[in-house]
Amino acid sequence: MTRPFRNRAARGLSLLAVTALAAFAMAPQIASAAQEREKLTREERKERERERKYRSSIDQALATAHKDGKAILIVAVPAFKHKYPTEALIDENLADEVTDTGTSAAIDLSMASEWVHTQYPELMIAVSQNLNSGAIGPAGFFYRFEGRRRDYLAYIVEPGTYALRTISYPRPRSSFANRHGTVAARGAGSIGQLRQVASTMLEAEQTEVFLNAATTTVAASEQCNWWYKGVCTQSVYTPEHTRQTRAAGFYPRTDYLPIPALDVSIRLTGDVASFSTGAGEIVLIDGLFPEPLETQLAVSNCRTGESMQVCALQAIDLTRAAGSLDELRNYDFVAAHFPLLGQLVGAAQHRPLSLNATALGQVTYGERFRAEAR
């Protein structure tokens, strides 16, 4: 197994010795792996504690704002995880399934609706899965609660009336020539403006590529195993050998391909949708959003530049996602570290949106309406 000094005849067995040595050498590594696990656990504990403190601070901020006469607004939006239950489904639907399955996580993640205070236009809220107050300040949601079919976004707002003014979203695999569905306008007037910017998005393409087996050659080596009074009395010799580092076969690969896309901004100047809140109220409102792959629009007077098109907007379809007070109240706020908000939600009212639109019927994620110039 081992040989005193250089006994080449023992080469055949020396690998076993190396294995034994390796096992010995591994011992500290196993210990350090255990320490690493312990460290990770401590890190996880710290992270959980940070998250608890963070949530408690938001809970306190919401309660303090309510006490100071602000309104707490909770907006229902379609539950993202209900639509895309797994990470894989999100990736798969990020952009490239947009024309195949009628879903696009890129649109659902990035769509933003801006509701502006009618008296003080500098006050607004941005309803979006992505825009929290940490990212954009008080216009963003302070926390998102995940329900079964709806997510609930909580905001602190000044009392008053808020009107829907802007909706923006990306539209993958689209160009000016291949865009929204269009309907005939009922009237000649407009309810706002449609601005589209021809840009590019990256589409993740999952493929499998065949890779040959990969090997690495480990050079021969000799290592002292037993030192005695400064003299190596036993050494281990390892001959040159080849080790496989990868088996031949198909391996997953992600390629990012640029695809044409539109950056869509809809500015509403007409009175399409609004809601009001009073001082100290806890108000739940329904979400209101277009479903771009099925959205019907009526436009006119388009001006088209190299990469931008601006049109008068005459009609647009919007879907109302109804919120549920029961679902909201049944949420375990204490477990989520929002006990103060849980108490406030007990007094929440479901405030219907004031809609200047025609009901078209139920669709998968709510009830569809058409707002149009008359």
Place this chain on the structure above:
Amino acid sequence: MLRKGLAAGLGSLALLAAAPAQSQDAQMAKALRALAVPPKVGTTPVQPGWNVPNDGSNRDAPCLMSYRDGLNLMGYIAPTKGWAKGYFIVSGPSVPYADRPTDHRVALVTDGTSNQTVKAVRWPLDRKGKQFAFLFELTDFNTALDVMSDEENLAVLEMREGQFNFRQSLFSGSWTGGHAARDKLRACMAAKA
């Protein structure tokens, strides 16, 4: 109107230089913070959405005007003590993060015109580092103001070529009522001249 505005105004932008010199950074950061501060709730703006905080009476503060289009911000900073050139800026949630001022190659896009590829400087807009802006140096600020449109639609596209960045939309916004705000800005500049 903007088509005319861009023809000349962005002609100025096409002559963009790099970021302001290092010694001017603090002043520029101060000006940007002033630009980003929304008007106080309840104050009557010169035009809805526009904010011209200095009428010229504050001699230490730069003359500037800004327009809030929802989460987007656009504005002009006039030449002032410390730098001779003016700046046009855009900011919004799609402007990517930058931990320090960096040069950026972008295309300015409007309706009815060809895109113009120019150099901009990406800069943190606020002290907290949550908002970022593109600064476009205007070599002839007065000309840029002369041709500024009362209504504008503007977008910025990424023009750096790379695996993960090419022609993405970095900003898309619009303003109305720009001329009334411009008059106020000119009044500020005249008062400080």
